[in-house]
Amino acid sequence: MILSTSFAPNIGTTSDQEYNGAGSAAASNDISGQVEAVITDVDPNGTLALSGQTNVNINGNVTSVVVTGYASPDDVTANSTISSNNVADMNVQYVGVGPITGGAHTVPWLQQILNRVSPF
Secondary structure (H helix, E strand, O other): OOOOOOOOOOOOOOOOOOOOOOOOOOOOOOOOOOOOEEEEEEOOOOOEEEEEEEEEEEOOEEEEEEEEEEEOHHHOOOOOOOOHHHOEEEEEEEEEEOOOOOOOOOOOHHHHHHHHHOOO
16 A cells, blocks of 8 residues: 655745944044156146155055146256145145054854855
């Protein structure tokens, strides 16, 4: 005698994920120094277009200082330097990249694994 039974398992699942956190970061830096620049263009009237960049690493945080602007050849000194006071239309970008430790955005490692196995 052959018995025929059907196998229809009833599987239910639920998941509830909630992440809470808070964080803050503050920084204050004073930089004094020189940035090497190159002449990127010379206008017909002799005005020099300048561009320079330097990187500074402070405690694992890399900061880039990018300077662009225009100067008169008459303002360039004998040792090929120019004061920032003599740079027209000067643009200084101060951009920092680095770790912010203890961030609230970090998902615990076990939860990361569980999210891959059961992302619902």
